Amino acid sequence: MNVEQVYKDANALLDGHFLLASGNHSRRYLQSAKVLEYPKKAALLTDALAKMIRDSDIEIDTVCAPALGGVLAGYELARSLDVRSIFVEKKEGGMELRRGFEVSKGEKIIICEDIITTGGSALKAAKAIEALGGEVVAFASLANRGFCKRVDGNDAAKPECALPTDVPLFALDDFTFEMYAPEECPMCKEGQSEAVKPGSRS
Numbered sequence: 001m002n003v004e005q006v007y008k009d010a011n012a013l014l015d016g017h018f019l020l021a022s023g024n025h026s027r028r029y030l031q032s033a034k035v036l037e038y039p040k041k042a043a044l045l046t047d048a049l050a051k052m053i054r055d056s057d058i059e060i061d062t063v064c065a066p067a068l069g070g071v072l073a074g075y076e077l078a079r080s081l082d083v084r085s086i087f088v089e090k091k092e093g094g095m096e097l098r099r100g101f102e103v104s105k106g107e108k109i110i111i112c113e114d115i116i117t118t119g120g121s122a123l124k125a126a127k128a129i130e131a132l133g134g135e136v137v138a139f140a141s142l143a144n145r146g147f148c149k150r151v152d153g154n155d156a157a158k159p160e161c162a163l164p165t166d167v168p169l170f171a172l173d174d175f176t177f178e179m180y181a182p183e184e185c186p187m188c189k190e191g192q193s194e195a196v197k198p199g200s201r202s
Helices: 001-007 039-055 073-083 120-131
Strands: 014-020 025-030 063-064 084-091 094-098 108-116 133-146 169-171
Touching: 001 039, 001 133, 039 073, 039 133, 039 169, 063 073, 063 133, 073 084, 073 094, 073 108, 073 133, 073 169, 084 120, 094 120, 120 133
Parallel strands: 063 084, 063 108, 108 133, 133 169
Antiparallel strands: 014 025, 084 094
């Protein structure tokens, strides 16, 4: 599957001048919400991701996603894997399980995001699940931004990756974009435009 083309066809691989959650700037941006607004495209991606996970022979009981960005991807992956779907929500300094969701001791859980950048949100979700006795057996995302090493990927993990090295990360493809500190951003220096923030975090 050409994942980059799927994103392009959905106008989800953006070109411009973007302010990232890290505070850095970039010329390109992945907006997975634009892919996931089409259920058939979402199913195409998560069915492929589910096959990768099944081929690894990892046992999965439940998919857990960090809200808000990972909820649709997590739900679709759970459908593809035919397992339960839950999500955790932000609380001060971390995440927690709400809305009557429960986790059993030893329940095998995969943490799913739409995009893994450094993995910070996914790690907070994992800690919330582990605090309740669940076992995080893997991480998954539709796209990997190249900071963390994915199963069968060619890129090595970078120091910024927050995910544990002993738990596999499954993703469909790596998207490595150049990023710039604001004071080093060539778009800013050229006065092209003001950096915009297209993500879900305000």
